[in-house]
Amino acid sequence: MLKYIIHDMTAALRYLPYGLIAGLFAVAVLWLINRGRQKRGKATLPLPAVSCLVMYVAIMLAITYFSRESGTRNGIDLELFSTWGINKRNNAYVVENVLLFIPYGFVLAWADPRQRNFFRNVLTGAMTSLAIECMQLVTGRGYFQIDDILTNIAGTVLGYICYMLIYGIRSLWRRGRNIIRK
Numbered sequence: 001m002l003k004y005i006i007h008d009m010t011a012a013l014r015y016l017p018y019g020l021i022a023g024l025f026a027v028a029v030l031w032l033i034n035r036g037r038q039k040r041g042k043a044t045l046p047l048p049a050v051s052c053l054v055m056y057v058a059i060m061l062a063i064t065y066f067s068r069e070s071g072t073r074n075g076i077d078l079e080l081f082s083t084w085g086i087n088k089r090n091n092a093y094v095v096e097n098v099l100l101f102i103p104y105g106f107v108l109a110w111a112d113p114r115q116r117n118f119f120r121n122v123l124t125g126a127m128t129s130l131a132i133e134c135m136q137l138v139t140g141r142g143y144f145q146i147d148d149i150l151t152n153i154a155g156t157v158l159g160y161i162c163y164m165l166i167y168g169i170r171s172l173w174r175r176g177r178n179i180i181r182k
Contacts, residue, residue: 004092009099015062023055049111056107060100064132064142071140083147097151098158101125105159109167116167118160125156 027047034044077083083090105125108115115121129152136142 001088001092001095004089005095005099008092008096012059012063015059015067018062019055019059022058023051026051026054046111049107053107053111056103060104061132063100065135065139068136068141073136073142074140075143076137077143077145077147080146080150083145094147094151097148098155101129101152101155102159102162104128105156105161106163107159108156109160109163116164121160122153122156125159126153129153129156 030045030047030050034047037044084094085091105121108121108124115124126149129149132152133142133144133148137144
């Protein structure tokens with residue numbers, strides 16, 4: 001199973017240029033927006049975080065949607081856990097679906113303070129996954145599988161937890177530095 005995961009993740013690196021282009025475009029647009037906001041005395045948007053979010057969404061869409069031929073896959077699978085246990089390849093798909101959404105849950109919380117609420121973050125991950133599955137179904141670029149939605153939600157939760165752990169450690173470290181300075 002691990003060899004499939006490594007192979008598929010290595011193959012997904014070919015979509016990195018699309019993400020980088022989208023990220024650079026986001027930097028340019030956000031820079032202009034922030035410049036205007038500064039002139040009006042408004043708070044600026046977090047350029048690195050929002051650019052990373054745009055970059056990751058572009059990569060995620062390239063992997064899950066644009067890399068597939070329209071009409072090549074049709075079907076709906078609403079049976080829970082129907083993918084797991086069939087063979088090593090299908091088990092790898094399950095793990096890859098979780099891995100795909102870990103960065104998404106993380107970067108959502110980093111880019112948008114409103115996404116630091118657990119339920120809002122997970123709901124956004126679930127709605128994104130549902131949108132991808134519906135787009136795949138309508139265009140025939142993938143199967144609509146309830147397992148995919150559940151594993152994507154699990155990945156979003158793990159990404160959110162990673163963000164909150166790092167944010168918590170950073171906050172403790174900053175607090176400790178402030179106490180030492182006093």
